[in-house]
Amino acid sequence: FSLISCDKPKKPNVLFLLADDAGFEIGAYLNKIVQTPNIDALARRSLLFEKAFVSVSSCSPSRSAILTGQPIHQNGMYGLHNAENHFNSFDNIQSLPKILKNHNIKTGLIGKKHVGPSEAFKFDFEATEEQHSINQVGRNITKIKLLVREFLKNSSDSQFFLMVAFHDPHRCGHVTPQFGPFCERFGSGEEGMGIIEDWHPIYYQWEQVQLPYYIQDTEPARRDIAAQYTTISRLDQGIGLVLKELESAGRNRDTLVIYTSDNGPPFPSGRTNFYEPGMNVPLLMSSPDKKRWHEATYALTSHLDLLPTFLDWFDIPQQNLDENEVTSLTGKSLLSLLDHDPPNDDTTAVFGSHNFHEVTMAYPMRVIRNKRYKLIHNLYYESKFPIDQDFYVSWTFQDILNRTISKMGIPWYKTLKNYYIRPEFELYDLNKDILERQNLAYKKDFLKLRNEMEEKLKKWQEDTNDPWRCEPHAVLEDKGDFKGNPSCLTLAHDEL
């Protein structure tokens, strides 16, 4: 038990706002078309992160990484939790809600849970897809508002951690296409769509969307983006409602607010990828004591830093965690950034680990990214990059596919072929090549750099006990004769 938080009421709280598959389609991040006045207002009261990265660009894995502070190869959530995928973290995992419960902090989760086992991620208050329809609890911003109100009312005497996990702006064309590709008509008041009382839908012209470099410039893709924008605007209004509840409850002056997204947008090079559109996500940190409001930071930060940040905010020392769990965390609290940026350091790096997304999509990748360079290790480079069910049926991907099959050109920065077929290593100079098109991994001048980054990546994999760390050309042995001396033993692929 904590010695700190026993008798003084109204100690600092956390409101953690998580979007589902959102990218930089936000006014505060210089998108000129999409309307996000509430997020923009939050940004003016926040430190805005330009270089925040997920540790995995996939829904359940990313949430598990956020809530455990561990990359997925360490916490066991290798892929999606739902349906036939049914990935789970290890039963005995040390999770944020468990830790906070031990410190008498009231925890709530409203919206999308998508992690398991259920008991390992148990919040005191849960209103998720386990009790409700996911669209109701994740997209109906009126319902979300009322749930937040209920939680805050029940928590008026306690410190709290509230996670509001919007399902917007996730696609839904794969499961409920009747509401449009992004469920952008769900609750719009149109015939058969139901109504979300608090929502004022905003519609966008496909000709006028702000096309990011990683999406082809065609009508179907632009229409896809326009639909996404409408859903983002619903998310934005939802965030406005939630922040208003916080204020009405009188808790805005003692609550740290963080906004981010679990992974990049569901477009090519986005979700399920470690290219920048998949990996780099918005992050806003609004400190109630107004520290660095309306400033931006370019400090490299990882979602693996979030759990240490929350613990730091609640004054929970990390060494306490080791009682049940030997794991030490590789992330670091971000709170010091509220005072000032760290000294400039070219060697600081963030790391990522992806295994599956859907269980049929085995495509393990590991990544290290420092200020200037990124090295991706595609462990299954011999196979084609897999496409998930949700992205597959999207207008954007169908357009790429149809144009490829009919040998039409695609006004796009890639071809389907080079999207599917990837080399074992990819090394990019992000200063000169933010589009990540010129692979330097096999260039003579970059071998030294590649080796250094590979070493660092391997070190991180060892530190986090990555079962995949010898793949694909060796076998990890760490038991029996190799106990205490884990080793990668060759499969002699090169000798064949």
Place this chain on the structure above:
Amino acid sequence: FSLISCDKPKKPNVLFLLADDAGFEIGAYLNKIVQTPNIDALARRSLLFEKAFVSVSSCSPSRSAILTGQPIHQNGMYGLHNAENHFNSFDNIQSLPKILKNHNIKTGLIGKKHVGPSEAFKFDFEATEEQHSINQVGRNITKIKLLVREFLKNSSDSQFFLMVAFHDPHRCGHVTPQFGPFCERFGSGEEGMGIIEDWHPIYYQWEQVQLPYYIQDTEPARRDIAAQYTTISRLDQGIGLVLKELESAGRNRDTLVIYTSDNGPPFPSGRTNFYEPGMNVPLLMSSPDKKRWHEATYALTSHLDLLPTFLDWFDIPQQNLDENEVTSLTGKSLLSLLDHDPPNDDTTAVFGSHNFHEVTMAYPMRVIRNKRYKLIHNLYYESKFPIDQDFYVSWTFQDILNRTISKMGIPWYKTLKNYYIRPEFELYDLNKDILERQNLAYKKDFLKLRNEMEEKLKKWQEDTNDPWRCEPHAVLEDKGDFKGNPSCLTLAHDEL
């Protein structure tokens, strides 16, 4: 609840003897060297199956398939259960122990469990690696004897299903090499090995083992086999002890006894493969009413037939199962074989489904095998066939690896290269080519046959709702617009 088994005591029971990674190293199957007098004696009181096949050649998956009657892609146990792999069947799965409990049949599991979630496979009596050391409960035949005695004593008034799941003759060089590569010295009475009271170790000359075609003829490999034989002889003596307990308890006259192995031996082309050494396993069925004792059958049978066989034996109608679970089983009871073989039918087939073994070893395969032909679909044919940690450190594999690296010849029927690199489809004529070396899948004369078998395999995948059934060149869509009309939609790999 059952209407059948309520008040008449001493109804027929089942003793299910399961070996771990055992093949045909048995006197009754014409091995002339290994000493297995107890299994041989059981064989003389059994119908002996020459053509029994696992549905997956991997430990946890195979056990889950046996205990659910469902292939792994249907029950969710896609790979190993232990440690970082932590695969599990679906929580709500209909399992044999659950069904039997509902019918008031007392269930026991002694030895290796290796399936989960624990609650989904709950036996009334469990003495497994969840409570004991796996070597004690799976290889210490004295301990096993006493546990069986305890179970039978507690079950004297009930119908029972007792599964004795030996850990022998599994390898152990990977985790406890101090006991030898197959734990063949564990409990031998030698210094530091402990003693198993009832065990009389038999040692074999490596020069004299009966070399199967799929293992290279070298001293290290032969020493590996010799160690395996010693462990098989311990298994055999354990089976003798268990059968004696059954007799002492007076239950041998009302108990169906089945012996089989969860997968083929841990040698090349064995475990984790769908080649015959991995897939074809011994199976003995000893009916207490002496039906077809000391006969052999060549009827094609699958481990997926075991659950229907057990239900049939206990007079539990399969339609009852659908109350909680819509799944209908594709297996058929084997009990009619105790009367006579089925009419000769060249189109009867067995099926198999493999996804992982270790979680780092994604290599999904599907197989259909009829009397004469076998078609294997290697979904990840672009990748190299993976090698598990346990097999990797074996003398046999190390010998293959070292000889390959040093460019020595290997007195073996394959090369490491063609073991690693496999075509998408493999079609073998087992009448002419039992070694499965001549792939007919791409021969013009066999395209019609291949298509027919592919269709049948696909049909089985659809019937069992295989999430991998569109892999590797298409994406399965079965929700939204495709609800009720599941479809494989192309990735256009061929158009690139």
